[in-house]
Amino acid sequence: MNRRDALGVLAAAAARPLMGAPARPTFGVEGDRFVLNGKPWVIRSGEMHYARVPREYWRDRMRKMRAMGLNTLCMYSFWNLHEPRPGEFDFTGNLDIAAFIRTAQEEGLWVIVRPGPYSCAEWEFGGYPSWLFKDPDIKVRTTDPRFLEPAGRYLKRLVKEVAPLQITRGGPVILAQVENEYGSFGKDKEYLNAIRKMLVDGGLEITLYTSDGSLDYMLSGGTLPDLLSVVNFGGDPREEFANFAKFRKGVPLMCGEYWVGWFDHWGEQHHTGDNKVHLDGLNWMLERNISFNLYMVHGGTSFGPMAGANFDKVYQPDITSYDYDSPIDEAGRPAKKFAAYRAVIEKHLLPGEVIPELPAPLPMIEIPRFELKESAPLLPEMQPVLTADKPQTFESIGLDYGFVLYETPITAAGAGKLRVEGLHDYAVVMQGTRVLGRLDRRLEQDSLAVELHAGEPLRILVENMGRINFGLKLMEDRKGILGAVTLNGEELHGWSMSPYQIGKLRKLAFAKRAEAAPAFWRGTFALAAAADTYLDTQGWGKGYVWVNSHCLGRRWKIGPQQTLYCPKQFLKRGVNEVVVLDLEDGGARTLAGVKDPVWANT
Numbered sequence: 001m002n003r004r005d006a007l008g009v010l011a012a013a014a015a016r017p018l019m020g021a022p023a024r025p026t027f028g029v030e031g032d033r034f035v036l037n038g039k040p041w042v043i044r045s046g047e048m049h050y051a052r053v054p055r056e057y058w059r060d061r062m063r064k065m066r067a068m069g070l071n072t073l074c075m076y077s078f079w080n081l082h083e084p085r086p087g088e089f090d091f092t093g094n095l096d097i098a099a100f101i102r103t104a105q106e107e108g109l110w111v112i113v114r115p116g117p118y119s120c121a122e123w124e125f126g127g128y129p130s131w132l133f134k135d136p137d138i139k140v141r142t143t144d145p146r147f148l149e150p151a152g153r154y155l156k157r158l159v160k161e162v163a164p165l166q167i168t169r170g171g172p173v174i175l176a177q178v179e180n181e182y183g184s185f186g187k188d189k190e191y192l193n194a195i196r197k198m199l200v201d202g203g204l205e206i207t208l209y210t211s212d213g214s215l216d217y218m219l220s221g222g223t224l225p226d227l228l229s230v231v232n233f234g235g236d237p238r239e240e241f242a243n244f245a246k247f248r249k250g251v252p253l254m255c256g257e258y259w260v261g262w263f264d265h266w267g268e269q270h271h272t273g274d275n276k277v278h279l280d281g282l283n284w285m286l287e288r289n290i291s292f293n294l295y296m297v298h299g300g301t302s303f304g305p306m307a308g309a310n311f312d313k314v315y316q317p318d319i320t321s322y323d324y325d326s327p328i329d330e331a332g333r334p335a336k337k338f339a340a341y342r343a344v345i346e347k348h349l350l351p352g353e354v355i356p357e358l359p360a361p362l363p364m365i366e367i368p369r370f371e372l373k374e375s376a377p378l379l380p381e382m383q384p385v386l387t388a389d390k391p392q393t394f395e396s397i398g399l400d401y402g403f404v405l406y407e408t409p410i411t412a413a414g415a416g417k418l419r420v421e422g423l424h425d426y427a428v429v430m431q432g433t434r435v436l437g438r439l440d441r442r443l444e445q446d447s448l449a450v451e452l453h454a455g456e457p458l459r460i461l462v463e464n465m466g467r468i469n470f471g472l473k474l475m476e477d478r479k480g481i482l483g484a485v486t487l488n489g490e491e492l493h494g495w496s497m498s499p500y501q502i503g504k505l506r507k508l509a510f511a512k513r514a515e516a517a518p519a520f521w522r523g524t525f526a527l528a529a530a531a532d533t534y535l536d537t538q539g540w541g542k543g544y545v546w547v548n549s550h551c552l553g554r555r556w557k558i559g560p561q562q563t564l565y566c567p568k569q570f571l572k573r574g575v576n577e578v579v580v581l582d583l584e585d586g587g588a589r590t591l592a593g594v595k596d597p598v599w600a601n602t
Helices: 003-019 055-068 097-106 130-134 145-165 189-202 216-222 237-245 275-287 338-346
Strands: 027-030 033-036 039-041 044-047 072-076 110-114 173-177 207-212 228-233 254-259 291-295 309-312 314-317 367-371 374-377 386-388 402-408 414-420 426-431 434-440 447-452 458-463 485-487 495-501 519-527 533-536 542-547 550-556 563-566 574-582 590-594
Touching: 027 207, 055 097, 055 338, 072 097, 072 291, 097 110, 097 145, 145 173, 145 189, 189 207, 207 216, 207 254, 228 237, 237 254, 237 275, 254 275, 275 291, 275 338, 367 519, 414 426, 426 447, 434 447, 519 590, 550 563
Parallel strands: 044 072, 044 291, 072 110, 110 173, 173 207, 207 228, 228 254, 254 291
Antiparallel strands: 027 033, 033 039, 309 314, 367 590, 374 519, 386 495, 402 458, 402 495, 414 447, 414 485, 426 434, 426 458, 519 574, 533 563, 533 590, 542 550, 542 574
């Protein structure tokens, strides 16, 4: 038996006093406490999302959770991944949530599921599939039947994966959340009850709960009177639970999300949390047998185009990394705060309970700097799929993520102010291949001075930087050009729309030449053995990176993220291929692999 297998046995053995001897364990609520197998029990949970961690690393991360003293794993599901097209479901590979839950059980962890259908989680559109927006009048997250019908179809299929793994059927799933922080959004009880009914009708028979902030309007709007209610916060729990006590008494207390770090937006500073506040808060909760869920215990990565966005006065797109300043970092390594959390938890174990030791660390490698010598232009890869008098949205032409090239003929020379109304989210404005300027929704830019020549088309390349995942703005965050394009106040008509989907990389016609952005660049490097690394992308402009056709995610020179996590599973022994799409031509044409992330703003 190797060290990793031995640690797995220890973890499972350590969990047996918690998991219990009965063939069919029991979990529920009795008065003001949770009860597991007839005994009072405190949930010590950590949040981790299957889609943000390579499947081959699920077990490694779970063992590190156990080694920190946690007994439960909390997880969201993401509708847009599982139903990328209406009626087409995918629960395979990295989306096999049943396998994720079974692995947690094998590692001695109970499981809390958060099926949504809304997830938030700094995930694209809060987990909603973009095809919902193809209907121009749909009202997501409401009782609109155009929303409830597909939501019900999805939840029915999702619960089919989860139901056999409930504790009532011998599995590890003890709790399921109804919707998600709905009180921050609305107060429609008919809608909340509709979601609950979908989950119950689908086959959930375990304890259901709602999770909201502790402010009055959040609790009054987001809870149901006959369901367990928990609160989310990141500060001192004394005040938060004092607020909650005004709302409900005599119920189990739990922090459904204890924010031990925070996420980052492009162009802002990298967040690091106040560890003392969280450690003191954790100790205070454990002294009072209050349950908790650390958000995030391990954040991972929003690979590809899956990072979402917020809106607080301005549009705020999220970075690719979901490191979250978590106790287990993006690459799965114990952060400096890990030992401190373990020490606090270890003071409050059950009699006879033992925390297993940490698994052996996973290796990280450096990759010497290498050149990307070949390039291919982006625009020839984009072919029109629709022509219309006015610009059309991404959703209207069936594009989820990536770019649309908007093109209109210019028959007479002219100069002046070009305005793009409703730009969502970032644009490179060109005439032919000549770049006239760039527009950034974050900065509320929608116009620039241009000089146009006759005979060459005006081109506006628009990127979706992530649909809003929180607040009322998510109801309207369609992508592309949502309004008119005008030159000196006169509307331009007659547009063609050409999409480029970000995801699996198309076969490109690379050559040894010096293309100007927007363009793809390709290079290779050789490895004697594969292991995790961070690709250092400093010096590049803005775009995406693929390694052996795996999309690592977005990168942008403005930071704070200057490296992209590349797991071992995306690499191979021998020659590896890297492709970079650069929209801003940062000047560099080299990359390197480093062992630690780089955080910097430019």
